[in-house]
Amino acid sequence: MPTITKPAHNGDLYDRDPIAWARRQADLLRAGHWQAVDLDHLIAELDGVGRSDWRAAQSYLALVLEHLLKLAVSPAEAPRREWRQAVIRHRIALSDQLEETPSLKARLDLVKAYALAARTARAGLADHDGPAVADRVPQDCPVTLAQALDMAWWPTTVGKGGQP
Numbered sequence: 765m766p767t768i769t770k771p772a773h774n775g776d777l778y779d780r781d782p783i784a785w786a787r788r789q790a791d792l793l794r795a796g797h798w799q800a801v802d803l804d805h806l807i808a809e810l811d812g813v814g815r816s817d818w819r820a821a822q823s824y825l826a827l828v829l830e831h832l833l834k835l836a837v838s839p840a841e842a843p844r845r846e847w848r849q850a851v852i853r854h855r856i857a858l859s860d861q862l863e864e865t866p867s868l869k870a871r872l873d874l875v876k877a878y879a880l881a882a883r884t885a886r887a888g889l890a891d892h893d894g895p896a897v898a899d900r901v902p903q904d905c906p907v908t909l910a911q912a913l914d915m916a917w918w919p920t921t922v923g924k925g926g927q928p
Contacts, residue, residue, distance in 0.1 A: 814867075817861060817868060818868055818871055821862065821868050825877040828851055828854045828912050829882075830880075830881040831851045831854070836920070837889065838889055851918075855912075855913065882905075
C-alpha cells in the first residue's frame with residue numbers, strides 16, 4: 765500500500781459509501797497511516813457506536829410495557845394470550861441485547877419508553893375495548909425497570925380471575 769499523507773477524499777467517500785469509507789479507514793489504521801485517517805468522521809462514528817442498539821432496546825422495552833399495560837387494564841379475554849406472548853418475545857429480545865451489551869441497561873429510559881407504550885396501548889385499547897378502558901392507562905409508569913425485565917413478573921389484571 766502506498767504511503768498516504770492526507771485524507772484525500774475521505775469525506776466524499778464517507779458521504780457516498782459509508783461501508784467503503786469504514787473499510788478504507790480500517791485499512792489505513794492497520795497500515796499505520798495515521799495522518800490519512802478521516803479523524804472527524806471516525807470520531808463521529810465512534811460516538812455513535814451502540815446508538816442503534818440503544819434504540820432497539822428502547823423499542824423492546826416500550827413493547828413490553830405496552831403489552832403489560834393491555835394485560836393490566838383490559839377486561840377482554842381473547843387477546844390476552846397474544847399479549848402475554850408479545851411480552852415474553854420482547855423480554856427475551858431485550859434480555860439478549862442486554863446480555864450482549866450490558867452497558868445498555870444503564871442507558872434505558874423507562875420514562876421515554878413508557879410514554880410511547882402508554883400512547884400505543886391507549887390507541888389499541890380504545891379500538892378494542894373502548895375509550896373508557898383506554899382511559900385506565902396510568903399517566904405515570906406503574907412498572908419498575910426490574911419488573912419489566914423480570915420474565916416471571918406479571919401485573920395484577922382486571923381479566924379473568926386476575927390472571928394476565
